[in-house]
């Protein structure tokens with residue numbers, strides 16, 4: 001049997017196990033292990049099991065995940081994030097879905113300091129989900145808002161996605177960061193419209209609150225300083241170069257502790273609860289990451305990504321049809337795989353083809369990262385949806401259903417970016 | 433056993449005197465048998481000059497064997513992370529691996545000495561004739577190396593260009609200039625930074641660009657290839673070349689069982705391709721240095737060339753790094769002091785011969 | 787006092803005295819006493835170890851924060867703060883994986899499963915638990931292998947030369963615990979299959 005065939009069988013087996021409710025991380029580890037053993041031998045497969053858990057957990061790049069979780073948990077459990085949402089509710093709560101819209105904007109703000117979509121989703125979910133629930137928002141829509149909004153983390157700079165693309169293709173990171181800004185803002189707009197339409201169809205998804213007086217709105221602003229201080233600390237520190245985005249997670253968590261302590265809200269019991277929540281969620285996420293890495297190594301040795309990329313980039317069609325073919329290819333890959341690992345395997349094959357056809361490398365970078373965002377929320381393997389499910393306690397199925405309208409919005413948004421390269425390139429050209 | 437100097441088919445000098453593309457007098461391959469498929473893992477961007485050079489090495493093996501060997505290259509750490517190089521290759525996660533001795537000091541601790549600053553190699557990079565020979569001979573003298581690396585075969589050495597120091601705000605000419613600077617450092621470069629009174633900051637590779645840009649770090653040691661690939665020339669304003677900051681070494685290793693199972697003539701072809709360093713310099717580093725420097729100058733950066741007097745001050749200032757290295761490697765149960773003494777003796781001997 | 791009575795009071799003691807607190811651990815009533823005792827005993831260990839893991843997480847946060855503050859204030863960071871954080875990630879994550887599975891909150895997709903008939907659910911659950919136990923015990927075995935490798939090669943962190951092996955013990959313990967939890971859950975699910 002050819003390795004490609006084994007790869008395809010592996011994907012099918014993985015899907016079956018996942019739908020039989022096997023823990024996803026363990027299912028990926030099992031199939032990845034078995035498949036690798038069939039193709040490259042049992043010794044190598046064993047070696048993956050022994051080194052991957054250590055190498056991917058004792059890694060500073062991943063320290064942000066539990067720390068941003070902790071920051072969010074403390075903000076949520078001490079009620080300082082609640083104050084922010086109370087105020088937001090006073091200001092925009094009379095609009096249908098107003099809080100969800102405010103959440104998207106807050107997420108974009110967070111994305112402007114975090115380079116990772118998962119970290120963004122994680123940080124916002126602990127803060128915003130309980131609040132939207134309190135105001136009787138539909139769980140599905142709330143979860144969808146957070147999962148999709150979180151993906152902004154890699155489109156709005158700083159972005160791990162752009163850094164990786166830049167290194168793979170030798171493009172300017174600075175230019176890519178600039179290029180990501182307008183697409184990121186238009187994505188925010190698309191999500192707000194999506195929420196508007198969802199609530200228009202069914203107002204109970206994001207019930208409108210009573211219209212409040214200007215005075216009570218202004219008074220409510222008193223409560224938001226704590227949360228804004230935490231955000232300001234994290235964002236300000238990164239932008240002034242006091243600390244790295246990775247370190248910012250620890251500073252943010254510590255900041256939330258200090259501020260809530262000073263307000264007299266951080267009781268030992270609350271701190272304990274926040275730690276427990278954080279520890280459990282982080283453990284779930286790491287079981288997933290370890291499984292994804294083991295599975296990815298199996299797919300690498302099947303050479304399936306190489307072959308698929310070769311086929312797509314070898315198509316003899318109109319350049320734009322080819323470009324769309326490539327985007328569809330990545331959307332499909334993104335359904336099943338950890339998208340960044342897939343980029344490492346396939347970009348070297350696909351990028352030269354596109355450049356030969358005269359496409360702008362920065363623009364294609366924006367499209368690539370935009371597609372990578374979609375991969376994070378498409379079923380059956382959508383890391384952001386899993387993370388939101390872990391952080392909110394919702395069933396994954398519910399999160400996936402909630403995210404569908406946003407995926408549809410994503411397709412329209414990608415179409416917009418393809419049709420108008422200027423949205424991506426305008427600021428870059430201004431710079432030069 | 434591992435391919436020791438005595439077993440290697442090619443005399444050391446051939447590795448540089450034979451031009452890379454010329455087909456070496458390799459044995460005529462026999463009738464095409466079943467294709468031998470091998471995987472080759474490295475951690476560099478596939479499209480970078482180094483990534484493409486490694487691809488070319490793999491392709492060349494394919495050509496020389498008339499397609500009997502097909503090597504699939506996995507770049508960017510998609511098959512093995514840097515620290516996994518030895519165990520990943522030893523157990524067959526990948527059949528062949530490219531990496532640095534510092535990636536796994538428990539296995540390659542002694543060979544990591546090649547990267548120490550101030551060793552004063554007999555020739556200036558990119559000439560590496562003596563270096564190549566010394567590395568090969570000294571491996572044969574220390575059985576601990578073979579004992580620690582029993583499951584892999586050493587296929588080739590690669591010699592990196594010397595480190596450059598890049599800084600954003602302040603030009604660095606003499607050791608005192610670096611004092612108090614925040615310097616991104618890992619591995620060897622940490623004791624180097626500390627020795628010079630700089631503040632080493634461990635910045636994950638992905639955060640490096642931003643950290644330079646936002647002023648979290650003031651500078652770092654890098655090779656031009658890296659400065660170009662990671663786009664640091666967009667930010668740094670000063671580049672100091674000249675002082676002996678050390679030159680990293682790299683290696684290609686292969687799973688021993690896989691290697692032993694190869695037909696004799698294919699083993700020989702692998703041995704003939706030991707002149708990998710040449711390919712590395714001509715196709716990866718020399719162009720990358722050009723590109724990096726040109727881009728930096730275009731962005732208004734200043735290239736600083738130090739004088740011999742200044743260089744001597746650097747050697748003196750960096751002297752304590754050796755002691756730190758010996759302590760570190762001895763703690764792993766390896767005879768670091770003896771190895772370094774022998775290495776220095778061999779370097780002196782080679783200089784005298786000249 | 788009968789053996790059964792004693793067993794029941796042991797379980798009750800665990801529940802009353804040791805299990806309350808921030809980590810809520812429910813006792814699974816399989817109707818089979820030794821299994822309930824085992825399950826509760828495991829829960830107890832999971833809880834205490836997870837508290838250790840959370841302590842490690844808190845330490846990570848403080849180490850990085852203090853490092854940053856010292857760097858900004860005195861230009862003198864903590865040596866090796868990042869490698870301390872990296873190594874502490876091992877207890878912070880792996881000492882909690884047992885608890886996650888004990889509470890059955892590992893991330894999974896239940897859209898299809900919940901539509902199966904009850905009998906089939908029991909069979910599928912048994913099968914999946916068996917496979918999970920399989921991969922976790924393989925990983926436990928390989929964690930032992932890796933532990934030996936770290937010890938044999940004197941594996942150390944780069945700056946502080948911290949031995950990595952002691953930190954890796956957390957990983958071994960974590961996989962041991964999750965495997966044991968799966969073993970108990972396997973027997974429970976087998977009982978369910980047999981009962982129905």
Ligand code: NA
Nearest residue numbers: 111153156158
């Ligand atoms: Na971002």
Ligand code: NA
Nearest residue numbers: 334335375381
């Ligand atoms: Na997906």
